[in-house]
Amino acid sequence: MLAKSAATLSCKGVLSLALYALLLSYPAAGFERTEDRLPCAHRSETKMALFGDLHVHTSYSFDSYISSQRNTPWDAYRYAKGEAITLSDADGEQTLQAQLQRPLDFTGITDHAEFLGPINICTTDSSAAGYWFPYCVLTRSNIYVLQLLAANYWASLGVLSETNDGDREASFVCQMSDCDGAHNATWQLIQQAAEEHYDRSSDCSFTTFVAYEYTDAPGGKNLHRNVVFRNENVTATAISTYDTGSRNVPELWSRLRAECLDDDVNCDVMAIPHNSNLSGGLMFPDPASEQEARDRLRLEPLFELIQHKAASECRFDRLLGRGLATEDELCDFEQAKSDNLTMLATVFGKVRTASAAPVGLDDFGRRNMVRNALKDGLALEQSSGINPFQMGFIGSTDTHSATPGGAEENNYVGHLGRRDAGYRNIQDHFFDNPGGLAVVWAEENSRDAIFDSMRERETYATSGTRPIVRFFAGDEIAVDACAQPDMIAQAYRDGVAMGGRLEQPASPRFLISASKDPGSPGNPGNDLQRIQIIKGWVDTGGTTHEHVFDVAGNANNGASVNPANCEPVGSGHEQLCRVWQDPQFNATESAFYYARVLENPSCRWSTLQCQAAGVNPFAADCQTQADARTAEQRDAGAIGDVYSKCCLDPAQEPFYSPVLQERAWTSPIWTSAAH
Structure with a gap:
């Protein structure tokens, strides 16, 4: 791409010859360059x-x-x-x-x-x-x-x-x-x-x-x-x-x-x-x-x-x-x-x-x-x-x-x-x-x-927080990879990253690591509770299945929130890492695997805003509080009931809870069946 661009730089007037020379001297990237721009001073071969x-x-x-x-x-x-x-x-x-x-x-x-x-x-x-x-x-x-x-x-x-x-x-x-x-x-x-x-x-x-x-x-x-x-x-x-x-x-x-x-x-x-x-x-x-x-x-x-x-x-x-x-x-x-x-x-x-x-x-x-x-x-x-x-x-x-x-x-x-x-x-x-x-x-x-x-799907989703999550798979991933100082470089060398595909692996190992969201000044991030790997597969008869594996951390770590003010109670992990193998792996079945990282419980946005309005979803008199605050809003021009939803009983709701677990989901890694 750079060679093609060289012939057109002068007529486009985008880059000077000095800048083009700088590009030529810059270390080769693992991605295609299609733009005329300065190279980044900060880059990483193992990615950021x-x-x-x-x-x-x-x-x-x-x-x-x-x-x-x-x-x-x-x-x-x-x-x-x-x-x-x-x-x-x-x-x-x-x-x-x-x-x-x-x-x-x-x-x-x-x-x-x-x-x-x-x-x-x-x-x-x-x-x-x-x-x-x-x-x-x-x-x-x-x-x-x-x-x-x-x-x-x-x-x-x-x-x-x-x-x-x-x-x-x-x-x-x-x-x-x-x-x-x-x-x-x-x-x-x-x-x-x-x-x-x-x-x-x-x-x-x-x-x-x-x-x-x-x-x-x-x-x-x-x-x-x-x-x-x-x-x-x-x-x-x-x-x-x-x-x-x-x-x-x-x-x-x-x-x-x-x-x-x-x-x-x-x-x-x-x-x-x-x-x-x-x-x-x-x-x-x-x-x-x-x-x-x-x-x-x-x-x-x-x-x-x-x-x-x-x-x-x-x-x-x-x-x-x-x-x-x-x-x-x-x-x-x-x-x-x-x-x-x-x-x-x-x-x-x-x-x-x-x-x-x-x-x-x-x-x-x-x-x-x-x-x-x-x-x-x-x-x-x-x-x-x-x-x-x-x-x-x-x-x-x-x-x-x-x-x-x-x-x-x-x-x-x-x-x-x-x-x-x-x-x-x-x-x-x-x-x-x-x-x-x-x-x-x-x-x-x-x-x-x-x-x-x-394009390569080396991505993950979060529910809004910022944990750092890695996910790799390969037959050659080391059993002790989590202990290696160059763990990520080895994982790229020996396997595929999230979003990748393993063709007919023999018995793949999965490396999953997560670091908690460090948070921002005055707003510390949540500790990690556990990591799960979700597997989906199709058997030789064409029927699909799924299974969820807990692979690191502890679902019963006792963490919760203080119902009075939503402050976190208990602790979890700052980091988790595991090399895992699927105990049910069958080389004749195609499958996908993705990791789900769960943080300790924290209060939902609605709980925080209800409490800020003087309505505590955890309080026995929540509805009384809601009625009082709604009356105030009506006096100020609001129409209808404003705060009663703060008092919904999660035991009567199919999905809602005042407390949630923030999470991250990695892109899957696919494994193809041996023929």
């Missing part, structure tokens, strides 16, 4: 954990703007880098200050492609005829009820429609003004913001990615993808559902291949599906053709396992005492009761649509949970020769408040603008959560290094 967020909405997204959220991609990047920004309060006034306790290493802004043009017209230029379209006026309104009407309009236009025919011109605003031109103008702004905040110096302090969200949700069933580009070379437009038609993700893949991957423009891209828990069973269908299977493999190497609309690993209903094709009781973690996006339709404390009603376990789509999709992928490979569901894991926030990385339980300001600001967070979005983080093992903090590692 970089924390980021690849699911972020700003005022360029319709559902962010209509929630009195006015921060742009520029502001979101500033927030990701540790600067304070101003957010809307519950009354729609820009009064709240938000700031991360620790900055991120990388971020991608993913505003909805579908309405980039119309929202630009509705909000930026009063001389445009479309600016005065009635629903544009409602969109700009600061009156809550009018904003909700605007939200319903935009959603019904295609994003949640069962009958989206791919015709954006159905919107009158596009008949009054040039939506295509406005779309392209906004797409250029997204690219400009990413470029201005990307640190191309040798400091490599922060990396941005040009990205957007492809937002298809027929009947509210989530088929969303975050489309992330490797470098500044991107498609001419942000390809949307209006370009492909609904229920047609394969057309998105086809267009990304034609306009990026297969076009000789140094373009690379991936699409990251999210919220399969809300997909109504539609996210992971059997491929209709070999081309579809190969497109999914090539273009979707990652899956967003957790974000603010719940987790999608697996599902266990505590009231029923059973799970969705699982017996794993830890699968009750941050689950939504419904199976579609209308689960957000709670206003003034009440659910406002029947489609948001709880969905019973027996009616919940099996592949709404990614662990089941991974298992079914093994069965598909056994029958067809291709496993289309080889996906690594990341987490992100899906913030609609321009707050990337805002996944700290004790610093959670909400992710939906005024809709969950202040008391509304408890009242209307109690069952949401702060989301998670994407962690990438990369040689340096640059687009090429991070993107290559994402």
